[in-house]
Amino acid sequence: MTSLLEQFLLCKYKMKQPIMKQDMLKIIHPRYHDRFAEILKRASEHIEAVFAVDLKKVDSTIHSYGLVSKLNMLNNGRVWDGRGLPKTGLLMTVLGVIFVKGGCAAEEDI
Known part of the structure; x- marks a missing residue:
């Protein structure tokens, strides 16, 4: 489950596009939407460990995120x-x- 989200996040990062929560939820099966925070945390930790980029919340009102190089x-x-x-x-x-x-x-x- 997290690997699809990781690929999505890295694709958005490479294309320099904003990452929206609603778009991430499209990647995750509806059965797991209640575990979104846990899945996102796992994916961001793995991306941080492997690619040295950190997931940051850009705007909490519209739930947008960005990846920032460490x-x-x-x-x-x-x-x-x-x-x-x-x-x-x-x-x-x-x-x-x-x-x-x-x-x-x-x-x-x-």
Whole structure:
């Protein structure tokens, strides 16, 4: 249940779109709507551990959220200022696989 919500949150983060509670409830089966807070907490904890982004409530009146990077990288993770592609995405993916595999991952897994 939480993995679908995690994918949804990361997709919204990548597209730089606001995350609305009503949209998240569409992802979760209606049978589990009463457990929304618990499911959201689990999903946000997993995303924080793997991708170093934190789920923050942006507006409590309309129930909107946003993901905020916890990494303060100079040049947005680029090797040279303003040039090249950010390197943090690949790094966080590799570290995430290692984390999920219990601290050790085979080359095939990565």
